[in-house]
Amino acid sequence: MTFVQVIDCRTGSVGELNRLMDEWVRATEGKRTATHSIVGQDRTDSAHVVEIVEFPSHEEAVKNARLPETDRIFRELVAACDEAPTITDLDVLRDEQLNKIVVRAFFEEVANNRNFDAADALCLPDYREHDPSLPSGEIGLEESKAANRELHAALEPVVTIESLIEEGELVSARYSFKGRHVGALWGMEPTGREFSATGQATFRCQGGRIAESWWNNDYLGVARQLGLGGR
Structure with a gap:
């Protein structure tokens, strides 16, 4: 079953979050199990940023989380946020393009x-x-x-x-x-x-x-x- 993580952040440094995402993509090349990533900014609250990351399964998401590169970049992401981000784990029930x-x-x-x-x-x-x-x-x-x-x-x-x-x-x-x-x-x-x-x-x-x-x-x-x- 496809698995999705939703990372909800508040930050005044959206540019830093983008830089960290670019660095994570480069650092995990050939290793990551994530297949799709979307970063969105709230139109009514520019400090509210949401990242949605898709994986083939929960097991693959766990493998991705255990990568040293993922752990390091995530700790830097937390530091760039105004408060600790929240993470929601979702099993995808429907996925219709x-x-x-x-x-x-x-x-x-x-x-x-x-x-x-x-x-x-x-x-x-x-x-x-x-x-x-x-x-x-x-x-x-x-x-x-x-x-x-x-x-x-x-x-x-x-x-x-x-x-x-x-x-x-x-x-x-x-x-x-x-x-x-x-x-x-x-x-x-x-x-x-x-x-x-x-x-x-x-x-x-x-x-x-x-x-x-x-x-x-x-x-x-x-x-x-x-x-x-x-x-």
Whole structure:
């Protein structure tokens, strides 16, 4: 279970706290077990600073606390505070990166269930799609739906998400896909051959919907497997 420590401080030396954090990051390189750290300053009380540190588990947090570098930096942090900081230990009950949800739904509904009109609810009306394999390099929502219909009718691809990474409004997807060439595509008649390939896409989300996407699929590898020699 993911574990989080919340360190609540009062200090008139926010710059010193930042310096100590930078020093801790350098000193614990290759040793620390913390995976994510956020430092926030109260907008209504500039002396109130909160640090949130994430660990894979409580056991990993204990290992991190036992590092000599962590102990030294923490003692210096306490000295930089106006009063002793408080620490709250939290077992994470839910951890949902909400933009991942809409991206996963896009792959499931549009790519695998072939419900192309589901894109109307998952994407913004002014959605833009970027793909170097497209003649124009960029298309809108209706053009994207039409392109997907053509591609799926010809190749019947099934997509497997290998990983999703979210940072802010961006979600990066690494995936694999396989299918069979059953319809005319790229000016070629169907070969009936099976294929498998990989791809990567980055999505920009806004308000719980997809605003923009960038795609890179190994269509050259697909074409070679189909005996087309290239696209």
